[in-house]
Amino acid sequence: MRRMTTLRTIEWISESPPALIPGHVRLIDQTQLPETLAYLDTADVEVLREAIRMLRVRGAPAIGIAAAMGVAAAAQAVLPASREAVLAAADAAAARLAGARPTAVNLFWALERMQRLARTCDAPTAQALAERLAREACAVRDEDAAMCRAIGGHGLPLLRDGCTVLTHCNAGGLATAEFGTALAPVYAAAEQGLSVRVFADETRPLLQGSRLTAWELMQAGIPVTVITDGMAAQVMKEGRIDAVLVGADRIAANGDAANKIGTYGTAVLARHHRIPFYVLAPTSTIDLRTPGGDGIPIEERDREEVIRGFGRLTAPESVAVYSPAFDVTPAPLVTAIVCEKGIVRPPYEEALRLVAERRPRPIPPTTGAPPAR
Ligand code: MRU
Numbered sequence: 001m002r003r004m005t006t007l008r009t010i011e012w013i014s015e016s017p018p019a020l021i022p023g024h025v026r027l028i029d030q031t032q033l034p035e036t037l038a039y040l041d042t043a044d045v046e047v048l049r050e051a052i053r054m055l056r057v058r059g060a061p062a063i064g065i066a067a068a069m070g071v072a073a074a075a076q077a078v079l080p081a082s083r084e085a086v087l088a089a090a091d092a093a094a095a096r097l098a099g100a101r102p103t104a105v106n107l108f109w110a111l112e113r114m115q116r117l118a119r120t121c122d123a124p125t126a127q128a129l130a131e132r133l134a135r136e137a138c139a140v141r142d143e144d145a146a147m148c149r150a151i152g153g154h155g156l157p158l159l160r161d162g163c164t165v166l167t168h169c170n171a172g173g174l175a176t177a178e179f180g181t182a183l184a185p186v187y188a189a190a191e192q193g194l195s196v197r198v199f200a201d202e203t204r205p206l207l208q209g210s211r212l213t214a215w216e217l218m219q220a221g222i223p224v225t226v227i228t229d230g231m232a233a234q235v236m237k238e239g240r241i242d243a244v245l246v247g248a249d250r251i252a253a254n255g256d257a258a259n260k261i262g263t264y265g266t267a268v269l270a271r272h273h274r275i276p277f278y279v280l281a282p283t284s285t286i287d288l289r290t291p292g293g294d295g296i297p298i299e300e301r302d303r304e305e306v307i308r309g310f311g312r313l314t315a316p317e318s319v320a321v322y323s324p325a326f327d328v329t330p331a332p333l334v335t336a337i338v339c340e341k342g343i344v345r346p347p348y349e350e351a352l353r354l355v356a357e358r359r360p361r362p363i364p365p366t367t368g369a370p371p372a373r
Helices: 045-053 060-077 083-098 105-120 126-158 184-191 208-219 229-237 263-272 348-357
Strands: 010-014 023-028 039-042 164-167 197-201 224-227 243-246 250-252 257-260 277-280 326-329 336-339 342-344
Touching (some): 010 060, 010 126, 045 083, 083 105, 105 126, 126 184, 126 336, 197 208, 208 224, 229 263, 243 263, 263 277, 263 326, 342 348
Parallel strands (some): 164 243, 243 277
Antiparallel strands (some): 010 023, 257 326
């Protein structure tokens, strides 16, 4: 069995290991792909907020990791200081980062986790508290990587040797710590020597499918074909697709799932063509506080992304534009939800509550952190 690895989308770089602080965040600047693999190094909360806002780091789990690391960076930035000053810096950073994007619940999940830790941690000094926050942010990253691996394992039996899947947007390694959610079973299949082909929807308007999904699958040597979004119906009708695999930015308590705009249409097409439609996401994406999809805030993006996404004007300059970044696929169109705990099938309400309430226990970070006291 060959071990598939994807690039580390985001990580905390310590300047003097095994201590985690001082340190900074290193992330792949996804706006540069597929032309250039470039990294952004920063310990500045405002730079991180901009990176999230402008999709340099994107995908629900990766956004959560970036936010957690942003809080840690803000805490260390005020040292030497009082414990209260570190707490205040963490809270201020959380407030700034929470405003970066509204839909991916992992952002708020990660910020709440960091703030809870800051308030309850018994670290005796400001330095120790900042170190503890950096360790927690690294744990958020490491746990996400482990959850993606587990999603791959649970999703693998849904695929068979020689099958072809369709995916929308990028829910691969680039959208997570590594390995991805929707693409995790594809990588897991490759590890087993199985042949799985991928059709990647281009994903208008910012082309996460053609720029990112196609790029990362090609890096991994997995056969991938790009189609424009409007081609999905024809490709399904031609019998080329065995399953649809997508990620999610937020899964409501009833199983309604928000994901990149165009996902809902893909689900409707899949139902019409009797193709199973799977949503793959870690439990950090399940939002039990939101009863149904109507309650999920949908981000609206700047008109420029639609009419001049990559520099060239593609619509009349002054035309009216509406640009919701996400849509909600109603639970009845979702064949199953795959999370790190296993496969959840309808009816979702009770099953999602059970898996989300039993989120994995925090695991110790692997990045040179001192042992927990
Ligand atoms: O706007 P983006 O690129 O952040 O949208 C990302 C998606 O919609 C992903 O499919 C979703 O976050 C799941 S990532 C594992």
